[in-house]
Amino acid sequence: MRYFILFFLALPFLTFGQDIFEPLDVYNLEFVASPSISPDGNSVIFTRNSMDVMTDRRYSNLWISDINGTMQRPVTTGKQNDNSPIWSPDGSIIYYTSNSSGKTQIYKMWLRSKQSMPLTNLQASPRSMVLSPDGETIAFLMSVKANSKGMSVLPAKPEGATWADAPIYIDKLTYRFDGGGYIQESYTHIFTLPVGGGTPRQVTSGDFNHGSPEWAADGSAIYFSANRDEDWEYNRNDSEIFKLDLSSKELTQLTDRFGPDASPKVSPDGKTIAYIGYDDKKMGYHHSQLYLMNVGDSISTCVSENIDFSIGNIKWNDNGSGLYFQYDQEGNTKVGHISKGGEMKNIANNLGGTSIGRPYGGGDYDHGSGNVVFTKSKPDMPAELVAVVNGAARQLTNFNADILKYKTLGATKEVWATSSHDSTKIQGWLVTPPNYDPDKKYPLLLEIHGGPFANYGDRFSPEIQLMASKGFAVLYTNPRGSTSYGAEFANLIHHDYPGNDYHDLMSIVDHVIKNEPYIDEERLFVTGGSGGGVLTSWIIGNTDRFKAAVVAKPVINWYSWALTADISGVVDSWFPGMPWDHEEHFMKRSPISLVGKVNTPTMLLTGEQDYRTPMSESEQYYQALKLRKVPSALVRIQGAGHGIANRPSNLLAKVGYIVSWFEKYDVGEQSKP
Numbered sequence: 001m002r003y004f005i006l007f008f009l010a011l012p013f014l015t016f017g018q019d020i021f022e023p024l025d026v027y028n029l030e031f032v033a034s035p036s037i038s039p040d041g042n043s044v045i046f047t048r049n050s051m052d053v054m055t056d057r058r059y060s061n062l063w064i065s066d067i068n069g070t071m072q073r074p075v076t077t078g079k080q081n082d083n084s085p086i087w088s089p090d091g092s093i094i095y096y097t098s099n100s101s102g103k104t105q106i107y108k109m110w111l112r113s114k115q116s117m118p119l120t121n122l123q124a125s126p127r128s129m130v131l132s133p134d135g136e137t138i139a140f141l142m143s144v145k146a147n148s149k150g151m152s153v154l155p156a157k158p159e160g161a162t163w164a165d166a167p168i169y170i171d172k173l174t175y176r177f178d179g180g181g182y183i184q185e186s187y188t189h190i191f192t193l194p195v196g197g198g199t200p201r202q203v204t205s206g207d208f209n210h211g212s213p214e215w216a217a218d219g220s221a222i223y224f225s226a227n228r229d230e231d232w233e234y235n236r237n238d239s240e241i242f243k244l245d246l247s248s249k250e251l252t253q254l255t256d257r258f259g260p261d262a263s264p265k266v267s268p269d270g271k272t273i274a275y276i277g278y279d280d281k282k283m284g285y286h287h288s289q290l291y292l293m294n295v296g297d298s299i300s301t302c303v304s305e306n307i308d309f310s311i312g313n314i315k316w317n318d319n320g321s322g323l324y325f326q327y328d329q330e331g332n333t334k335v336g337h338i339s340k341g342g343e344m345k346n347i348a349n350n351l352g353g354t355s356i357g358r359p360y361g362g363g364d365y366d367h368g369s370g371n372v373v374f375t376k377s378k379p380d381m382p383a384e385l386v387a388v389v390n391g392a393a394r395q396l397t398n399f400n401a402d403i404l405k406y407k408t409l410g411a412t413k414e415v416w417a418t419s420s421h422d423s424t425k426i427q428g429w430l431v432t433p434p435n436y437d438p439d440k441k442y443p444l445l446l447e448i449h450g451g452p453f454a455n456y457g458d459r460f461s462p463e464i465q466l467m468a469s470k471g472f473a474v475l476y477t478n479p480r481g482s483t484s485y486g487a488e489f490a491n492l493i494h495h496d497y498p499g500n501d502y503h504d505l506m507s508i509v510d511h512v513i514k515n516e517p518y519i520d521e522e523r524l525f526v527t528g529g530s531g532g533g534v535l536t537s538w539i540i541g542n543t544d545r546f547k548a549a550v551v552a553k554p555v556i557n558w559y560s561w562a563l564t565a566d567i568s569g570v571v572d573s574w575f576p577g578m579p580w581d582h583e584e585h586f587m588k589r590s591p592i593s594l595v596g597k598v599n600t601p602t603m604l605l606t607g608e609q610d611y612r613t614p615m616s617e618s619e620q621y622y623q624a625l626k627l628r629k630v631p632s633a634l635v636r637i638q639g640a641g642h643g644i645a646n647r648p649s650n651l652l653a654k655v656g657y658i659v660s661w662f663e664k665y666d667v668g669e670q671s672k673p
Contacts, residue, residue: 020434020469021407023652026356026462027053030399031383032375033060033354034083034364038091041369042067045075045085045094046385048399049354052079056649062096064111067371067387069396075109076100076116082107084127088195089135095119095195097126106138108195119197126191128212132219138193139213139222142200146185146207173233177566178612178641190224192246203244208232211239212263217270221245223254225262225275236569241275241293254298261291268320271295272340276311282573284497285453285483285490288312290325292340303342308486311338315367324367326351328484331427331457333361335374348388352377352459357645358447358529359429359461359476360454361484377459379412379431380404408434410468412458417511419480421503424492427485428477428508429458431468436518443523443666445472446509446546450530450553452481452497453490463645463655470659473519475512479504479535495576498538498589505535506543525662529553530613530642534591537621540602541594548601548665550658553613553642556621558586566611595624601631603661605654607640633661 028051035046044067047060062075062082076082080100087094091111098107101118104125109116119138120126128141157163168182176182188209191200203222204210210226227239237260243252254273255261259280264273273293278286290304290311304311313326322339324347333351338344351374353362363383365374375383376395381404385397410431417426433442445467449456456476467474478485479501481493493501513521526546528536533554540549555561559579562571571578579586587593602625604618618634625632635657637644645651 019406019408021409021462021465022469023466023656024053025403025407026466026648026651027051028403029356029382029462031352031354031356031377032385032397032399033383034085035366035373035375035385036085036087037067037366037368037371037373038087039089039368040091041371043091044366044373044385044387044396045087046373046375047083047085048074048397051648053648055079056647058646058648062094065385065396067373067389067396069385069387069394072397075111075114084129086129086131088131089133093195095129095131095138097129106140106193108197117197119193119195120200122200130213130215131195132215133217134219136195137219138195139203139215140191140193140200141188141211141213142191143186144189144202146187173568174566176611178610178643180641181609181611190222190244192222203246203249214264214266216243217266217268220247223264223266223273225260225264228253234569237280239277241273254293255300259286260288263314265314265316265323266295267316268318272320274314274316274323276314283491284481284494284574285487287487290314290323290338303338303340304344306342307338307344309484313364317367318369324365324372326363326365328361328455328457331361331429331455331478331482331484333363333457333459335365335372347372348374348376348386348393350376350378350458352383354383355459356382357461357463357651358449359456359459359464360449361457361459379429379458379460380409382460409465410434410436410474414458415475415508415512415515417504417508419500419504420507420510421500424480424489424504426477426479426504426508428475428512429456430512430516431464431474431476432518433468433471433473436473438518440518441520441523442471442473442518443525443547443662444509444512444519444521445474445662446505446524446526446528447474447476448505448526448528448532448535449476449478449482450528450532451483452493452501452531452534453483454531455482455484457484463651466652466655467659470663472525472659472662473512473516475509477505477508479508481531495574495585496589497574498535498591501535502538502542505539523547523666525549525666527552527658529644531555533613537591537602538594540598540600541591542597544599546600547667548603548662550603550605550661551618551621552605552654552658553607553610553644554591554604554617554621555613556590556617557592558590559583560620561613561617562586564611564614564616592621592624595621595628598625598628598630601661601665603633603635603657605635605637605644605657607637607642607644607650609639609641612642 048063049060065072082098085096106119126140189204193200208228212225214223241254261277264275276288287310293300335348351363363375372388376386377383527550529552606618622634
């Protein structure tokens with residue numbers, strides 16, 4: 001009987017029409033990432049990302065385009081991952097990382113001849129490469145295993161004896177990490193490497209993690225961010241900006257406040273350091289602000305205090321009069337520019353990136369010689385490369401035309417609703433089934449984002465399109481707590497999550513039912529992952545209006561989650577304090593407290609190696625539903641952590657189980673395209 005049920009669930013997912021977006025089409029999608037403009041501003045190197053149906057893996061190769069998009073060609077080829085390209089000062093050479101040899105190494109390529117060579121033979125993966133101003137040295141980050149500090153309690157094993165594996169000794173607060181399991185203690189350090197190759201030199205030390213390396217203008221020092229406090233495990237966000245003199249090894253701390261200071265960037269004239277951070281007030285959410293610091297006196301000034309969104313991915317403009325940055329506004333990722341005096345203007349909209357599953361924010365950009373390039377995504381377009389030249393935008397790549405040109409996608413419509421709780425405006429997007437008939441009735445599927453401090457937007461999403469292709473109208477929204485609507489909106493759920501976001505979601509569902517006659521209000525379904533899984537389980541504990549639910553990778557019991565998740569450090573920001581001191585509050589916000597009211601047929605779906613929202617959360621909810629004899633199922637995605645869709649087949653399995661579960665309980669009119 002077990003095998004019959006699995007076959008029943010999988011079969012409907014495989015029977016699609018020929019002109020709509022089908023599951024195997026996911027493997028044909030491509031997306032652009034990591035653009036890097038040449039020093040003269042005339043060319044851009046980027047990664048072209050693809051998926052292989054035979055190996056079920058993602059791959060990336062380097063491509064080059066001129067700024068007008070008239071000339072494009074591959075720089076690297078093969079089933080490998082080539083990433084993080086950076087240019088030499090004269091534009092004749094690029095440096096990048098590649099796993100073409102089996103392990104990720106740093107490579108050097110002469111563009112004229114396309115001759116390349118590995119510069120390293122590392123045992124761990126390098127990342128965050130930056131080239132010194134004179135082009136002679138690369139700085140990068142790499143993890144270094146700590147010396148074993150375990151207790152030795154066993155006697156010596158007799159020669160030839162076969163004993164059980166030795167116990168694992170753990171004495172750290174974070175001892176396992178999502179997707180990676182139990183971790184061996186290691187720390188991230190900064191290394192330098194001559195561009196001709198050789199032995200990397202480790203320039204930082206201690207049992208601390210270091211990040212964001214940045215060269216001083218004269219190459220004599222490296223700036224970086226780190227938390228080097230002895231109790232850093234308990235205040236991970238309390239990082240500072242440091243300066244490391246490479247000759248004397250003298251380390252100077254440049255900032256000092258409670259909160260993260262990160263991503264130092266040195267101005268072209270070497271006189272100013274820009275960085276991002278905030279004063280940590282133990283709120284659930286904080287905007288990252290932009291600060292400028294004079295080199296020499298360490299006096300900082302915030303230049304973004306009048307901007308009500310978070311600043312990220314900062315880069316000085318060519319003449320040092322201001323900085324480009326990345327931000328989210330009303331579910332749209334953008335590139336902005338801010339002067340040293342705080343004057344801000346928008347440069348580009350619709351950035352999108354490598355979140356190939358659901359419509360989250362992301363993307364990347366670069367600039368040079370007055371030009372800007374970025375990765376653009378819309379609901380009908382995965383990330384492609386776009387250039388802004390003389391203020392005019394031009395799309396340079398169109399790698400998905402070969403597949404999407406011949407597919408009918410669900411159309412995406414922006415909607416706004418007023419929350420019944422307090423009249424707060426809530427934004428969402430409604431996707432209709434492809435080729436839908438407005439005179440027929442269709443079921444509505446509410447899909448809720450995670451985070452909770454994140455946002456959905458008008459970006460391409462294969463998961464949403466696959467759901468729509470099965471005949472569902474799909475509604476995805478940004479309830480209170482979402483980012484991109486200001487700090488006050490995000491913190492409306494401070495110590496109140498889940499809570500009134502429930503009313504936001506019900507209000508926008510009611511709005512769509514009232515204004516879209518083709519929606520069948522008797523055929524409502526709900527799903528969401530992570531924070532969306534929290535809200536899905538909260539919804540079905542408060543109402544029976546949904547015919548079925550799929551609760552993906554949820555938190556069900558905040559008390560148990562706080563003591564088993566790999567991000568326990570956020571507990572005292574999301575809650576008034578520790579669970580044993582606030583047991584009533586933790587239980588009040590836990591969906592498990594409402595399980596006695598749940599009557600909705602519910603599927604739980606979680607990655608087997610998920611330590612962000614551990615499998616035990618799903619298991620206890622499933623067990624409770626079974627004890628109450630509520631129709632329920634538990635799906636354990638093998639080999640997956642919290643990011644279930646990291647492998648394409650897991651994305652297909654996830655969506656397949658969701659739509660099959662809903663079809664099982666969709667007993668109304670079947671209006672499929």
